[in-house]
Amino acid sequence: MPEGTAAPVITCSEPGSFSRGVFTERHPQLIEQLHKALPYGPEQHRALDTLLSESIHGVIQPLAEAAHDRDQWDIWGQDHYGTPWLEAPFLWAESYFYRRILQAVGYFPQGPWQGIDPFRPLKSAELGTPETGEELSALDLLATRPADEQARALLQGSLWGNRADLGFRMTSAATGDAGDSSLIADDSGLLWSLLPAGGDADLCLVADNAGRELLADLALVDHLLRHRHARRVVLQLKPYPYYVSDATTADLIDCLHHLLRSQGAAAGIGERLWTAMGEGRLTVRTHPFSCAPLPYSDMPDDLRQEFARATLTVMKGDLNYRRLVGDRMWPPTTPFADRTAYLPGPVAALRTLKSDVIVGLDQHTETALHTAHGQRWRTSGTHALIQVRR
Numbered sequence: 413m414p415e416g417t418a419a420p421v422i423t424c425s426e427p428g429s430f431s432r433g434v435f436t437e438r439h440p441q442l443i444e445q446l447h448k449a450l451p452y453g454p455e456q457h458r459a460l461d462t463l464l465s466e467s468i469h470g471v472i473q474p475l476a477e478a479a480h481d482r483d484q485w486d487i488w489g490q491d492h493y494g495t496p497w498l499e500a501p502f503l504w505a506e507s508y509f510y511r512r513i514l515q516a517v518g519y520f521p522q523g524p525w526q527g528i529d530p531f532r533p534l535k536s537a538e539l540g541t542p543e544t545g546e547e548l549s550a551l552d553l554l555a556t557r558p559a560d561e562q563a564r565a566l567l568q569g570s571l572w573g574n575r576a577d578l579g580f581r582m583t584s585a586a587t588g589d590a591g592d593s594s595l596i597a598d599d600s601g602l603l604w605s606l607l608p609a610g611g612d613a614d615l616c617l618v619a620d621n622a623g624r625e626l627l628a629d630l631a632l633v634d635h636l637l638r639h640r641h642a643r644r645v646v647l648q649l650k651p652y653p654y655y656v657s658d659a660t661t662a663d664l665i666d667c668l669h670h671l672l673r674s675q676g677a678a679a680g681i682g683e684r685l686w687t688a689m690g691e692g693r694l695t696v697r698t699h700p701f702s703c704a705p706l707p708y709s710d711m712p713d714d715l716r717q718e719f720a721r722a723t724l725t726v727m728k729g730d731l732n733y734r735r736l737v738g739d740r741m742w743p744p745t746t747p748f749a750d751r752t753a754y755l756p757g758p759v760a761a762l763r764t765l766k767s768d769v770i771v772g773l774d775q776h777t778e779t780a781l782h783t784a785h786g787q788r789w790r791t792s793g794t795h796a797l798i799q800v801r802r
């Protein structure tokens with residue numbers, strides 16, 4: 413079976429599929445929210461509606477002539493421009509949809525809306541919720557526990573923090589299965605063996621969502637640095653707004669300010685991380701490939717070298733998982749190690765399941781999940797995994 417071509421690529425062409433629902437149900441809600449989020453002018457409102465209609469009923473149009481990244485997208489889009497959105501690969505189409513939102517609101521060109529994140533009001537609202545406050549307060553009690561217990565709890569916090577993705581919550585609130593949580597693969601023992609306390613590891617953390625998830629990631633990073641599970645952490649963020657709540661540098665700064673304004677243990681985390689950035693122990697990267705509509709197996713050399721330098725690369729979230737193993741309907745028992753063999757160096761995936769892709773399960777687990785939940789366990793965010801390849 414030739415590598416990478418074995419399983420069907422996920423598209424939105426099948427009526428009733430999860431991916432199609434993202435375009436036909438989730439995106440209309442998202443566009444509705446964007447209309448209300450900022451005081452856009454008539455042209456921006458019109459462009460958002462045109463994009464929505466094109467993406468459900470029409471064919472994929474190229475970026476505007478003047479777009480700074482038009483040439484790049486012309487290459488990425490050569491096989492897809494002119495075809496119906498719903499027939500294009502899901503990963504490609506969804507990624508391009510987010511790039512087109514930025515075009516609709518005028519995010520890149522010089523002008524009054526340049527650099528204004530259309531998703532910022534949604535992300536900021538989340539930082540102020542009582543749930544976020546409770547999670548930060550819980551750090552006070554956690555700080556009284558032994559260090560290894562803290563480490564395990566903070567890893568779980570970072571993992572389940574991925575459930576707090578804003579795009580996902582648009583439809584999950586209606587499903588009512590939020591209480592049914594479980595970990596379907598747990599390689600955390602292997603993960604900790606790669607990051608022993610007092611060691612010399614260089615960790616690369618490929619972040620996912622801003623707000624609650626990033627706060628949980630930062631609490632984990634602080635612990636890793638403090639107890640020398642990692643000597644240095646590189647935090648990979650998105651260079652521009654993407655997939656609603658994906659974290660950018662501006663979101664990181666918001667989270668650090670939020671921590672510093674908090675009480676107790678949370679404030680201490682903010683202070684230590686601020687210092688760690690000043691000392692170069694925590695650094696931030698925003699590689700353009702982070703927003704590419706492609707799997708990581710297509711990554712450019714400089715990014716490959718970045719991963720190669722890391723003792724461990726941790727990929728957070730559902731989208732990173734799709735890009736890591738390939739956005740295809742793999743047989744669920746496909747080994748995680750096989751799908752990630754191209755990535756130089758050990759890799760860990762921390763993900764709540766919010767799309768159809770899954771690998772690395774044993775047959776018994778898959779059968780039990782299917783019997784109990786049908787296909788819903790793959791997409792409802794109620795299940796999570798920690799998968800590691802050394």
Ligand SMILES: O=P(O)(O)OC[C@H]1O[C@](O)(CO)[C@@H](O)[C@@H]1O
Nearest residue numbers: 434577579729730731732766767
């Ligand atoms: O924030 P995460 O965990 O990457 O999840 C994003 C997921 O949400 C969706 O955009 C819609 O469910 C998926 O396509 C995507 O994989």
